[in-house]
Amino acid sequence: MSDSDGKKTLGLRGSARPGNVKQSFSHGRTKNVVVETKRKRVVVPKPGAGKSGAGGSPVGDPSKRPAGITDAEMDRRLRAVQAAKAREAEEAAAREAEEKARAEERERRRAEQEEKEREEKEREEALKAKAEEEAKKQRDAVAAAEAAAAAPAEPAVARTPNNKAAPAQPARKTERDREETNKKNRGGDNRRSGKLTVNQALTGGEGGRQRSMAAMKRKQERARQKALGGSVEREKVVREVQLPEAIMVSELASRMTEKVGAVVKALMQNGMMVTQNETIDADTAELIIEEFGHKVVRVSDADVEDVIKEVQDKAEDLKPRPPVITIMGHVDHGKTSLLDAIRNAKVVAGEAGGITQHIGAYQVTADTGAVLSFLDTPGHAAFTSMRSRGAQVTDIVVLVVAADDAVMPQTIEAINHAKAAKVPMIVAINKIDKPAANPDKVRTDLLQHEVIVEKLSGDVQDVEVSATTGQGLDELLEAIALQAEILELKANPNRAAVGAVIEAQLDVGRGPVATVLVQTGTLRQGDIFVVGEQYGKVRALINDAGERVKEAGPSVPVEVLGLNGTPEAGDVLNVTETEAQAREIAAYREKAAKDKRAAAGAATTLEQLMANAKANEDVSELPILLKADVQGSAEAIVQAMEKIGNEEVRVRVLHSGVGAITETDVGLAEASGAPIMGFNVRANASARNTANQKGVEIRYYSVIYDLVDDVKAAASGLLSNEIKENFIGYATIKEVFKVTGVGKVAGCLVTEGVARRSAGVRLLRDNVVIHEGTLKTLKRFKDEVAEVQSGQECGMAFENYDDVRPDDVIEIFEREEVTRTLS
Numbered sequence: 001m002s003d004s005d006g007k008k009t010l011g012l013r014g015s016a017r018p019g020n021v022k023q024s025f026s027h028g029r030t031k032n033v034v035v036e037t038k039r040k041r042v043v044v045p046k047p048g049a050g051k052s053g054a055g056g057s058p059v060g061d062p063s064k065r066p067a068g069i070t071d072a073e074m075d076r077r078l079r080a081v082q083a084a085k086a087r088e089a090e091e092a093a094a095r096e097a098e099e100k101a102r103a104e105e106r107e108r109r110r111a112e113q114e115e116k117e118r119e120e121k122e123r124e125e126a127l128k129a130k131a132e133e134e135a136k137k138q139r140d141a142v143a144a145a146e147a148a149a150a151a152p153a154e155p156a157v158a159r160t161p162n163n164k165a166a167p168a169q170p171a172r173k174t175e176r177d178r179e180e181t182n183k184k185n186r187g188g189d190n191r192r193s194g195k196l197t198v199n200q201a202l203t204g205g206e207g208g209r210q211r212s213m214a215a216m217k218r219k220q221e222r223a224r225q226k227a228l229g230g231s232v233e234r235e236k237v238v239r240e241v242q243l244p245e246a247i248m249v250s251e252l253a254s255r256m257t258e259k260v261g262a263v264v265k266a267l268m269q270n271g272m273m274v275t276q277n278e279t280i281d282a283d284t285a286e287l288i289i290e291e292f293g294h295k296v297v298r299v300s301d302a303d304v305e306d307v308i309k310e311v312q313d314k315a316e317d318l319k320p321r322p323p324v325i326t327i328m329g330h331v332d333h334g335k336t337s338l339l340d341a342i343r344n345a346k347v348v349a350g351e352a353g354g355i356t357q358h359i360g361a362y363q364v365t366a367d368t369g370a371v372l373s374f375l376d377t378p379g380h381a382a383f384t385s386m387r388s389r390g391a392q393v394t395d396i397v398v399l400v401v402a403a404d405d406a407v408m409p410q411t412i413e414a415i416n417h418a419k420a421a422k423v424p425m426i427v428a429i430n431k432i433d434k435p436a437a438n439p440d441k442v443r444t445d446l447l448q449h450e451v452i453v454e455k456l457s458g459d460v461q462d463v464e465v466s467a468t469t470g471q472g473l474d475e476l477l478e479a480i481a482l483q484a485e486i487l488e489l490k491a492n493p494n495r496a497a498v499g500a501v502i503e504a505q506l507d508v509g510r511g512p513v514a515t516v517l518v519q520t521g522t523l524r525q526g527d528i529f530v531v532g533e534q535y536g537k538v539r540a541l542i543n544d545a546g547e548r549v550k551e552a553g554p555s556v557p558v559e560v561l562g563l564n565g566t567p568e569a570g571d572v573l574n575v576t577e578t579e580a581q582a583r584e585i586a587a588y589r590e591k592a593a594k595d596k597r598a599a600a601g602a603a604t605t606l607e608q609l610m611a612n613a614k615a616n617e618d619v620s621e622l623p624i625l626l627k628a629d630v631q632g633s634a635e636a637i638v639q640a641m642e643k644i645g646n647e648e649v650r651v652r653v654l655h656s657g658v659g660a661i662t663e664t665d666v667g668l669a670e671a672s673g674a675p676i677m678g679f680n681v682r683a684n685a686s687a688r689n690t691a692n693q694k695g696v697e698i699r700y701y702s703v704i705y706d707l708v709d710d711v712k713a714a715a716s717g718l719l720s721n722e723i724k725e726n727f728i729g730y731a732t733i734k735e736v737f738k739v740t741g742v743g744k745v746a747g748c749l750v751t752e753g754v755a756r757r758s759a760g761v762r763l764l765r766d767n768v769v770i771h772e773g774t775l776k777t778l779k780r781f782k783d784e785v786a787e788v789q790s791g792q793e794c795g796m797a798f799e800n801y802d803d804v805r806p807d808d809v810i811e812i813f814e815r816e817e818v819t820r821t822l823s
Contacts, residue, residue, distance in 0.1 A: 338465060518558070634657065749791075
């Protein structure tokens with residue numbers, strides 16, 4: 001090896017074994033290189049290698065020395081071993097000295113600690129002895145004072161044996177000791193001594209924190225107990241701790257009136273490393289409460305609704321109330337017109353399209369002075385839930401049936417609602433003034449639905465009326481009054497109000513407004529209430545005439561202002577004592593509803609989730625956004641949208657709400673590519689501008705028929721066209737020829753219809769389809785033709801198919817696309 005470059009030169013020596021190595025380079029170039037491989041060198045020791053050179057001292061036994069080691073190398077190794085042993089000895093001595101120093105340091109610290117503990121113990125003993133001595137002096141002073149008070153008065157001076165007067169020094173000393181003791185017991189606090197100056201009040205005496213009177217009394221009590229012979233343990237107050245399903249550690253300590261640190265310590269001793277801001281479950285909290293000696297009262301989140309108490313009214317508190325009558329029936333049978341005639345008002349003119357789309361609540365005073373509360377329900381098929389709500393809160397159902405139209409689908413539905421609610425029914429046969437009127441047909445049709453009128457020996461009252469001429473209105477009111485008298489309707493007005501929400505809407509100027517029918521109690525202005533997931537305070541009450549009233553009693557419909565949000569139609573209104581209770585109940589209901597919706601929308605297993613996803617792959621969806629004027633209309637339209645569609649197409653309502661169309665609705669519509677449907681509402685200026693910029697379609701409707709028809713037409717556009725096949729001819733193969741460049745050509749006779757070059761064909765063998773495709777060629781003699789008529793011969797060749805045989809039948813057909821619509 002060369003020291004200059006570290007590279008080994010290639011060479012050939014006698015001791016080496018030459019060899020060839022083939023090196024490869026880029027572009028396919030190679031080169032043969034001759035290299036040498038050296039054998040392992042074996043060093044033979046020289047004679048006299050067992051002796052050292054200069055000193056003549058032996059450096060190792062040659063027989064035990066490794067092969068090839070010289071005397072100098074062996075000498076260096078021995079010196080290295082000796083140096084290593086010397087270093088080890090020095091390190092061992094250093095470690096021993098360090099251990100000794102550490103032991104001395106530990107001993108010194110232990111002695112200091114023991115000395116410190118001994119001094120601390122002596123100081124504690126001295127303090128204890130001093131305290132005992134002071135306590136003994138105090139007891140002696142108290143005993144002396146009591147003895148002095150109990151003994152008869154003695155002269156102030158005592159006579160000495162020499163009959164000289166001596167001063168009463170022990171008494172003065174006792175008094176001084178008592179004052180010093182009291183001063184010590186007060187701890188130097190001069191809160192009650194002298195006058196309190198303004199400077200002391202502002203600065204807090206000497207600048208420190210002053211003790212309260214309670215602290216002073218506790219201190220005096222401890223001093224008195226100590227003076228009488230020892231401290232008395234305070235009696236532990238056992239509390240009833242209300243324990244919900246989950247509670248925070250700090251809240252648990254607060255309910256037990258224990259220190260938070262003590263509760264955390266108890267939890268740690270039970271193996272739970274928690275902080276005061278963490279939540280623990282009820283079982284763990286129960287163990288801690290019992291450990292602290294308190295009683296557990298388990299409560300649930302639903303207990304917040306216990307403040308809404310079901311009060312059983314006493315018989316003497318009940319007073320007569322007006323009946324609640326619901327007008328029900330098929331659409332356009334004259335329900336609202338009949339109510340108009342009774343009220344002498346014009347409500348139909350205000351309804352879009354002449355049909356009722358909201359639940360109207362009115363009060364009418366009859367000629368006899370009786371007050372009647374009417375509910376007018378829609379008759380359209382989409383408003384099923386509205387009719388159901390009307391039947392649930394009513395006392396009497398007036399079933400309006402047109403004499404010229406008889407019983408219709410919504411009439412049957414109204415009958416079922418009335419039977420389900422178990423309320424009596426009165427049949428009003430309307431439109432008897434028309435030439436086509438046939439009241440008897442109405443009565444006989446009602447028999448099919450188990451409604452037997454009095455004229456047919458039944459128990460259901462029937463009255464023939466005409467909303468146009470006013471005929472039979474008095475008889476209808478008499479029938480209602482008679483039915484109400486039989487029911488003996490009573491309620492307690494002197495209690496917290498309970499009512500049902502008939503309708504709810506979001507008014508631009510007034511905020512959320514709910515139409516409430518008070519069922520029991522009296523609703524007053526200023527009452528705090530909870531209704532469904534909302535709560536509020538009655539800001540104003542407006543009756544059916546649009547007048548403000550201070551209170552509303554049983555069976556009175558009013559509009560309630562002052563809610564924090566729009567409730568659902570059908571919710572129950574309950575008056576509470578405090579706003580905190582109402583807020584807590586509303587929050588609990590909102591959380592429960594959210595959990596219920598989340599549980600209903602979530603797939604329980606992965607298999608169900610995958611199955612739903614696979615089922616929805618082939619379903620086309622039409623997304624829409626819906627905004628309506630009232631909650632009931634929005635609910636009815638959503639239900640109608642859910643019924644539109646089939647296994648291929650469905651309508652999905654992304655969002656439905658009450659109130660005007662806002663920019664938020666436009667943003668959601670843009671993100672989802674959905675149109676916005678406004679029912680009796682309009683978009684504000686900013687929403688209109690945003691919709692124009694982003695290309696979002698907004699449609700306005702006033703009649704539910706138009707909205708449903710438009711959505712149905714749009715959903716029909718998502719349906720794939722139906723492919724219909726029209727058979728135009730048949731041909732029979734007579735002979736098969738092989739043509740160069742074409743393949744097999746079938747010589748055919750058109751037996752029926754016509755054969756066209758552009759049509760589709762099927763090859764039938766023994767009436768079994770063995771091929772379906774198109775024609776490659778259609779020839780008449782040697783000419784290519786477009787079609788061949790029946791009875792003529794032609795040549796046919798199939799595209800990419802040659803297995804044709806004589807007597808096979810060719811079926812010729814054309815495909816036609818048919819546009820489908822939703823029924």
